[in-house]
Amino acid sequence: MKPRILLTAAIPEPGMELLYDAGEVTLLPEVPDTAALTALCASGDFDVLLSRLGDTVDADLLAAAKVRGVSNYAVGFNNIDVEAATKHGILVGNTPGVLTDATADVAMLLILGTARRVVEADTLVRSGQFSGWNPELLMGADVSGQVLGLAGFGRIGRATARRALAFGMDVVFSPRPPQERIVSADELGEFAGKVRQLPWDEVVAQADFLSIHVPLNGQTRHLVDAAVLKAMKPSAFLVNTSRGPVVDEAALVTALREGVIAGAGLDVYENEPELASGLTELPNTVLLPHIGSATVPVRGKMAVLAARNAIAIGKGEMPEFAVNPEAFRGAQ
Numbered sequence: 001m002k003p004r005i006l007l008t009a010a011i012p013e014p015g016m017e018l019l020y021d022a023g024e025v026t027l028l029p030e031v032p033d034t035a036a037l038t039a040l041c042a043s044g045d046f047d048v049l050l051s052r053l054g055d056t057v058d059a060d061l062l063a064a065a066k067v068r069g070v071s072n073y074a075v076g077f078n079n080i081d082v083e084a085a086t087k088h089g090i091l092v093g094n095t096p097g098v099l100t101d102a103t104a105d106v107a108m109l110l111i112l113g114t115a116r117r118v119v120e121a122d123t124l125v126r127s128g129q130f131s132g133w134n135p136e137l138l139m140g141a142d143v144s145g146q147v148l149g150l151a152g153f154g155r156i157g158r159a160t161a162r163r164a165l166a167f168g169m170d171v172v173f174s175p176r177p178p179q180e181r182i183v184s185a186d187e188l189g190e191f192a193g194k195v196r197q198l199p200w201d202e203v204v205a206q207a208d209f210l211s212i213h214v215p216l217n218g219q220t221r222h223l224v225d226a227a228v229l230k231a232m233k234p235s236a237f238l239v240n241t242s243r244g245p246v247v248d249e250a251a252l253v254t255a256l257r258e259g260v261i262a263g264a265g266l267d268v269y270e271n272e273p274e275l276a277s278g279l280t281e282l283p284n285t286v287l288l289p290h291i292g293s294a295t296v297p298v299r300g301k302m303a304v305l306a307a308r309n310a311i312a313i314g315k316g317e318m319p320e321f322a323v324n325p326e327a328f329r330g331a332q
């Protein structure tokens, strides 16, 4: 029997090909709301849901679901209640590794883009107001020689550190803010002697650029709130490529408006796709539409991993990347 796989929207071609080869695929014509998705998962017609970040897979859905697993087309899985999934023996798959460099590239892009006022500069040229080289036109901030503070030091944080070091930045990090955990020299590996671990409040206070690389969970929701923004240097920039709710976006708008910090580069938002009121009016921001992993090769690789995870789960096998392997119950 081919595994029956439900998709709320198509994933890139390399993944779709694998799914059509190995499974019986249902691709919905429209993305369903959570109630409709719950009914579909409870119908008994599907073995696996291949979800995207916009699909809310909550405790109610999982309690009613008759699927073996959910394969998320993303490395992050905050759209899924993993604890509830585990309780109901539902495996959750994700796509780690393949998007690390692409996302770190976007973090670096936001560091450079906020420092060098790239949106304002581009707007000036496009609006026909560029009247030639001017000694004081759009002067920005330096990147080399500046301190990059990293919140989180996992795969993407490290890849960002690698880039920042190549740009001559001084890199400090807190591995699991707001908690503290000492990273050993062994764990630091290639970074030993090149980056410094500091307590979270010192990372915040010393950073010229504070870049967020933590997963969204109960501890990290609003990690960057009004108090943290106030503790940053007035000349500092905030960069977020992880998850929007890690930053209190309303507090950020106030801080940017009042000059509490110098600027922000965001790829993710607290209530995607909605933006906090006033954010788009601020010139000292670079705002991207959650494109950290959006290169053709990377999205293709993510699609392959998500498809492989879905097919394995559907066959009753352990997927290559399971967030909750303890939910595995084998073929039934």
Ligand code: DGY
Binding pocket: 073, 074, 075, 076, 077, 099, 242, 292, 293
């Ligand atoms: C992820 O995979 O979690 C990214 O945010 C989207 O590619």
